[in-house]
Amino acid sequence: MANESISKAETGGSLVQETAEKSATTTSMSNKIEAANTDDSRDGAPAYEYDRLAERKLRNKIDLMIMPTTCLLYLFCFIDRANIGNARIAGMDVELGMKGFDYNATLSMFYVSYIIFELPSNVVCKIVGPGWFIPFLTVMFGICSVGCGFVQTTQQMMGVRFLLGMFEAGMMPGVAYYLSRWYRRSELTFRMGLYLVTGPVAGAFGALLAGAILNLDSFGAAKGWRMIFAIEGVVTIGLGVIGFFTLTDRPETARWLSDDEKRLCEERLRSERLGATKVLDKLDKKKLVLGMFNPMVISTSVIFLFCNITVQGLGFFLPTIVGSIHADKTVIQKQLFTVPPYIVGSIVTLIIPLLSWRWDRRQIFMIVTAPMGITGYIIFLATTNQTARYAATFLITSSAFYLGALTNSQVSANVVSDTARTSAIGLNVLFGNIGGLISTWSFLPFDAPNYPIGNGLNLGVQMGTLTIATIMLFWMKRNNAARDRREAEELEKIRDMTREEQEDLDWKHPSFRWRS
Template sequence: MKHGHITDLEETELALVELSPAEEKRILRKVDWLLVPQLTILYLMAFLDRSNIGNAKIAGMTEDLKLVGLDYNIALTTFFVSYSLFEVPSNMLLKLVPAGLWIAGIMVAWGVIMTLMGITQSKEGLYAARFFLGVAEAGLFPGATYLLTLWYKRYEVQFRMAIFYFGASLSGAFSGLLAFAITKMDGVSGLGGWRWIFILEGIATVVIGCIALFTLPGGPLNAKFLNKVERQFIISRLQVETGSGRGRVTNEDPITMAHFWSAMKEWKIWVAVLTWWANSVTVYGFTYTVPSVIVELGYSAANAQLMTIPIYLCALLGVLFCAWISDKYQTRAYVIAAAYYFGAAGFLALIFVPHPGLPGLTYGLLFPAATGIYSGLIPTLGFIANNLAPSSKRAVGMGLLVSMGNLGGGLIGSNIYLDRMKPHYYVGYGFCFSIMIVGATCALVLRWAYKRINDKRDRMTEEEIRAKYTESELLALGDRSPLFRYAY
């Protein structure tokens, strides 16, 4: 008797393409050079455009728009409401619209919105611009990371994700440097320096997005920069990426509501959301507040912009190192836990250091805090992306993880560093410490759960499995197939 959920997927012959190691490496490098740098630049601009409000704040925006009390925090929060709500729908559209076209198109849209933010005349206008910026940016991160899973195997994709994601770390450095330079335009055409930050960075985003419309590839099935053999090589090597060396998965499945509900009911995604919060709560609170923290240590606003640069460069090195070691040793949970425990130690120390009495020490402690924040995110994303199949379930699941992670993280992170608590920020530092401990612990719980399932499946023989399921049923089961093994 046959079991399992049967879909319209056909039983098709698997046409593996065997090439020499040199030829395989050549094809992957070809993909690397066209895909990864473009995604990196796109995400650098996305994070720059969402976080430059922190630089605008200390460059005169607060006074010009008459922001008082929680007005600034409301502007931060508004972005995350729309950003989080539209991530899952956007990722589902990636299965219906060419991925490259969709990602480049939304970039042009948020660049226009960012430019218009530079001419807003009221706090209400700022709120509206931040809301629509969230709508437009929602599809980039989950969409771009999902796109990478269509090209690379499970222990290849994470380092590529890290190279792409370091745009976020790098944007922190660029943000301070650009803001330092752009604010020198204060008074040009009668506009404040903070307005030029939004206008010029928005125009740059539109230009880059227009270029990407013609150069960013979608999935490998219709990639014009590859020949037929190269496309078949990329597709076939991912079809057998089940972790067990047996069976196969698919990236060409049409999305249905069954995939949506399958992801929604996957409890491991919801546990991973708490691990995601260890990044999202801390990174958004940290990014929007760190220039103010440095100013309160006695440094000028201009110097504070520049002094954020080394912090983010250190975080960048942590992102690349953790992703590299996670792929090299094929482990996810231990790397996540180590990164977040390291960051938590930095926040714990910040709680007890007198402010602003020891400015050098306080500034120094921002480095381990930032490094821990950023370094654990990509292994968390890889953790979930590696363990969701078929691709439609992965698209929804990755969108759900990022959506819920950013919704909670953005809402909380935007409201834990309050002006009335400066220069100590005990609540902000304390909450970041606590959520990083929770995130690390949840990663270890997931490792235990995945390993337990793998051990149970290892006790089944392939003969037993194929006596119960047809090939199409196993393919439809995706990560629930007895032939699939989880990465942990």
């Protein structure tokens, strides 16, 4: 690759600079070298210099080859998860004889299996490789979605939803981990935003699709609400099969990258990983534990738990809530009224990660946008005016959906090794789905039509997000200052450690600094 200069530092009690240069006559000297992140060397991450034009071309190529398939797979993952809400207002609960809390229990079965298989699934993803594992999961939960269209009892629906959760458990953490194999810390938030924006897009598109499907007479043996599951499941299976051919597992195996591009891709990732000798390390129990028992990972995971009480609650109950606001509308009209809030949420889910990428900051955005959600739920609790309550749904979708991208990239930014990143992202999503489980019991039948309990709970978690994010921002700054004061003394203590032993310290390394 023309005009590329790479500077790497490895920590072994002191930083050692190694520079490799490769030049060509076709590129002007003025464009050669620029610092990628001038403050990285201060916190122990190696200073890294390279040709910005070459790096931009590489990033654009990765975007083109990786993101479209990733986004499509996650879009239908979310559709297959949340389409039960659309099926409900189309008569599913009546036909299956659901009474009392049956619908809530059916939703819960999905999250029970999701939580059980969350961390194991992400460990298997690292072992097998996400380029193979993610398409496999897609095919399997597509089959489960089709199965939902042919159940005859509530108990059968619960069983199939349990299997759906088992296979979907690995999708969100798996895709987040997969993208961390390709993108730098600052770039990762926006790319996660690109695939997580498919969540609110799925809410809007899923409602439109459900409305269109319900206009059909039948799909094979499926009729009515059953067609929603059957048709969307078949599409998911087809996309999963395509994914086997389009998802490249890692830069090393990418046929569409030149040798120089592969090297640049690896070196720019390794430059941010303190003392790392390779981007993809071997599975290590100690690093797995450090990835989970990390103050920033745990606190951020709690924020994602709070976030999912709102996000998953919207996915399952927004059609019901909108239906109660617009009780005089037809079923299809009720479906369509859920679309605009999701569209606004989708736009914000792109804007916030884009700003995060520009400034390489995540925590501050968790803080400044929380008041929108707080305001939305105060409106739900304070008035029964239909217009005001419908407007509140826009505030809520604008404050919630983007947190999936920010929290996953934040835990990724605050660990070092690939193994620790696997467990950190897995824990974050596990907590998120505990929130999803809680959300299934947030809007109860006796609480209708205004749902003060569900809305009060969501107001509380929005305030919890604001509180925790603010406290942890100040804690990071204070802890980093303390690490600055102790660094020389602590480095002296680890001088005799081998490089492998120093790598095993991960975020406990004296030169590590928290990233806000």
